[in-house]
Structures are given as C-alpha cells and as structure tokens.
Amino acid sequence: MKAIQIASQAAALAGLTIALVLTGWAQSTPSNTPPPGMPTARPASGTTPAEGGIPAAQIHPEKVIEPGSQKVSVKPGSIDDVDAVGNRDIGGRGWRNFYSTDTEIKMGRMYAAQIEKSTRFITDPVVTEYVNRIGQNIVKNSDCKVPFTIKVIDSDEINAFALPGGFFFINSGLLLNTGEEAELAGVMAHEIAHVCAHHAVREMTRLNYTQLGAAPLVMIGLPGLAVFGGVEIAMPEAFTHLSRDFEAQADYLGVQYMYRAGYDPQALITFFEKIRALEKRKPGAVAKVFADHPQTPERIFRSQEEIARILPARDQYMVTTSEFDDVKARLARIENKRRLTDNRNVNKPSLRKAGSGSSDSPNPGSDDGKPTLHRRDGQN
Numbered sequence: 001m002k003a004i005q006i007a008s009q010a011a012a013l014a015g016l017t018i019a020l021v022l023t024g025w026a027q028s029t030p031s032n033t034p035p036p037g038m039p040t041a042r043p044a045s046g047t048t049p050a051e052g053g054i055p056a057a058q059i060h061p062e063k064v065i066e067p068g069s070q071k072v073s074v075k076p077g078s079i080d081d082v083d084a085v086g087n088r089d090i091g092g093r094g095w096r097n098f099y100s101t102d103t104e105i106k107m108g109r110m111y112a113a114q115i116e117k118s119t120r121f122i123t124d125p126v127v128t129e130y131v132n133r134i135g136q137n138i139v140k141n142s143d144c145k146v147p148f149t150i151k152v153i154d155s156d157e158i159n160a161f162a163l164p165g166g167f168f169f170i171n172s173g174l175l176l177n178t179g180e181e182a183e184l185a186g187v188m189a190h191e192i193a194h195v196c197a198h199h200a201v202r203e204m205t206r207l208n209y210t211q212l213g214a215a216p217l218v219m220i221g222l223p224g225l226a227v228f229g230g231v232e233i234a235m236p237e238a239f240t241h242l243s244r245d246f247e248a249q250a251d252y253l254g255v256q257y258m259y260r261a262g263y264d265p266q267a268l269i270t271f272f273e274k275i276r277a278l279e280k281r282k283p284g285a286v287a288k289v290f291a292d293h294p295q296t297p298e299r300i301f302r303s304q305e306e307i308a309r310i311l312p313a314r315d316q317y318m319v320t321t322s323e324f325d326d327v328k329a330r331l332a333r334i335e336n337k338r339r340l341t342d343n344r345n346v347n348k349p350s351l352r353k354a355g356s357g358s359s360d361s362p363n364p365g366s367d368d369g370k371p372t373l374h375r376r377d378g379q380n
Contacts, residue, residue, distance in 0.1 A: 067311035067313050079253075090198075091198040098204075122334065124331070126330055130324075134181070136150070137185075138188050139166075141257055142257045148168055149166060149168065152172055154338065160187055168195075172335060174187065180267065181319070183271040186268030189258040190268060192257060193250040199250065255268055255306055
C-alpha cells in the first residue's frame with residue numbers, strides 16, 4: 001500500500017520534472033547538433049565491444065594485467081585520456097541528454113528522500129566516515145561536477161546505487177563481502193561513473209525519443225519499483241535498469257577513477273567476478289540490479305584491455321589498509337548485534353509475570369519489576 005502511495009506521488013512529480021526540463025530546454029538549447037527526428041543509436045564512447053565473441057574459457061579474471069604493458073597513444077581530452085579526467089564532459093547536456101544538472105540534482109534529491117524515510121541506515125560514525133572518505137576520494141578523481149552524499153544502508157544484500165545528482169547508497173552487505181579496500185573503491189568508482197556520465201537521464205532521454213511518435217514529451221518508466229533495504233521505492237525504471245552499453249562505460253570510467261585515486265584497477269574485475277560466483281552459490285545474495293549485469297567475458301576482456309592499453313604504468317598501487325580490516329570487523333559486530341536483536345523480537349512469545357496487572361493479585365501494587373521469591377514447602 002505504501003509503495004502505491006509513493007508511486008502516485010512520483011507520477012505526480014513527473015509533470016513537474018518535465019516542465020523543468022522543457023523550460024530549461026526552451027531557455028538554452030544545447031549547442032550539440034541534434035539530428036532531425038529520432039537519432040540513430042550507436043554504442044556510447046568507451047563501450048566498443050571486443051571483436052567477435054570471447055569464449056569464457058579464454059578469459060582469466062585473476063590474471064594480473066600490468067598497466068601500460070600494451071600502451072597505445074590516445075586522443076588528448078578524449079574518454080581514453082586518463083590525464084584529462086576532471087576536465088571532460090561525458091554525456092553532458094545535448095541531444096542525447098535533455099536534462100540539466102540542476103534537474104538531475106532535484107530528481108536525485110527527491111528519490112533519495114524517499115529512500116531515507118523508509119530505510120534503516122548504519123549510523124556508526126567510524127564506519128560512515130570511512131566509507132564517505134573512500135567515496136569522496138573517488139569523486140575528487142572523477143569527471144563528476146556535483147557534490148556527493150554517501151550513506152550506508154543496513155542490509156545484508158550486496159548492492160550499491162547512485163542516483164542522479166550525486167546521492168550514493170551502499171549496502172553494509174557489500175562492504176562485508178569485499179576482501180580489500182581496492183575492491184570497495186572499485187565498486188564505488190563504477191557507481192560514481194554512472195553519475196559522472198549522466199547515464200540515468202541519458203537513458204530517460206533515449207526512452208523519450210522512442211515515444212515521440214505515440215506520446216511526445218512523456219516521461220517513460222514512472223513508476224517502477226526498486227528495493228532498498230527490503231523496502232520497495234517507486235522511481236523511474238531508467239534509474240535502475242541501464243543498458244549494457246552504459247554498464248560497460250561505467251566499467252571503463254570506473255577503472256580510470258580508481259586508478260587516479262591510487263588503487264589497483266584489477267580489483268574491480270576481481271570483485272565483480274567474486275559476486276558473480278557468489279550469486280551462483282547463494283541465489284538472492286546479490287541485488288537484482290547487480291545480478292542483471294554480470295561480468296561477461298567481453299566485459300572482463302574490455303577492462304583488462306583498458307588497463308593494459310591506456311593506463312600509464314606505476315610503481316605501486318593501494319590494495320588494502322589495516323583501517324579497512326578494522327572498519328569491516330567493526331561493521332560485522334554491529335550487524336551481528338542487530339541480527340540478535342531482530343531474532344529476539346521476531347516470532348517470539350510474549351512473556352508476562354503471573355498475576356501482574358490482575359485485580360486478584362495477592363500483593364497488588366507490589367510488582368516493582370523484580371522477581372518474586374517463594375520458600376519451598378518443608379523448608380524452615
């Protein structure tokens with residue numbers, strides 16, 4: 001019932017969002033040259049598929065790829081130029097993206113507020129400060145132009161999700177399933193890349209193009225349902241179901257961002273391979289959003305190829321820290337305590353003291369919360 005109410009609110013806001021978009025479009029038409037009519041679809045930059053099918057047997061996710069081992073020259077300022085990170089406008093406003101940055105922030109803030117109203121969060125300051133610091137370091141070494149708000153959801157499910165405008169949520173279950181800090185940084189870099197490249201609103205723009213003939217200027221995908229911490233939240237389907245091209249581009253950019261932040265870029269590949277194996281062993285442990293976009297052999301190959309070809313060689317990389325181990329252990333204790341509390345409160349009989357609250361109690365008014373002691377018969 002709550003999901004239905006939220007859905008209706010989201011649908012009502014759709015008209016407001018469209019008005020904002022159209023107003024911004026009328027006042028400042030993007031300079032990108034839009035084609036007359038519906039655009040011809042083509043892969044996003046950084047997502048050119050590997051030539052031909054790559055047999056899984058030929059892909060080795062554990063293989064250590066040395067950055068710069070097959071270095072090639074890249075176009076300065078392009079999506080392939082790691083030195084240009086922070087000065088690139090990837091997926092910015094144009095005929096592939098109707099939405100202004102202000103509109104993205106407004107939409108993201110609205111849906112973030114819905115998540116925060118109905119989701120339980122980890123509030124331990126040591127855990128939240130650490131996760132925020134890792135994420136903000138990635139943001140600083142990315143192409144994003146918006147500030148980020150990062151929060152940890154109290155959920156065993158392996159998931160992380162970034163809304164347009166920089167509202168980032170990561171589940172405690174994901175952190176507990178990472179083996180080193182570089183893996184955590186890699187997942188966060190992948191999600192941050194979705195925001196930097198405006199993937200959600202670009203997907204919404206694409207969906208609008210497909211509807212121009214039947215229902216012009218109607219926002220598509222409202223409402224869909226996403227699950228956060230076991231609670232269904234209504235939001236555009238484009239926020240939770242991105243194309244394979246956009247997922248591949250997030251891999252591509254995420255590798256660059258974590259590299260720029262000092263981490264071993266191989267960790268992103270190994271973690272996604274790890275959760276793919278976990279989903280096979282324990283179906284349902286990984287959020288459907290993650291499970292819907294597995295690390296296919298092509299994606300693994302592309303990331304390994306990127307590491308070898310466009311990342312300059314370095315003498316050393318950050319893999320993990322003792323602080324990561326300490327925070328992970330602290331979070332595990334918090335989660336264990338929460339499970340014990342939940343187990344005591346669910347499906348347990350309600351106990352009360354005999355005679356308490358009864359008018360025929362032999363000692364009315366004497367119940368002070370302490371146990372009542374009686375001498376056994378036959379004892380002096």
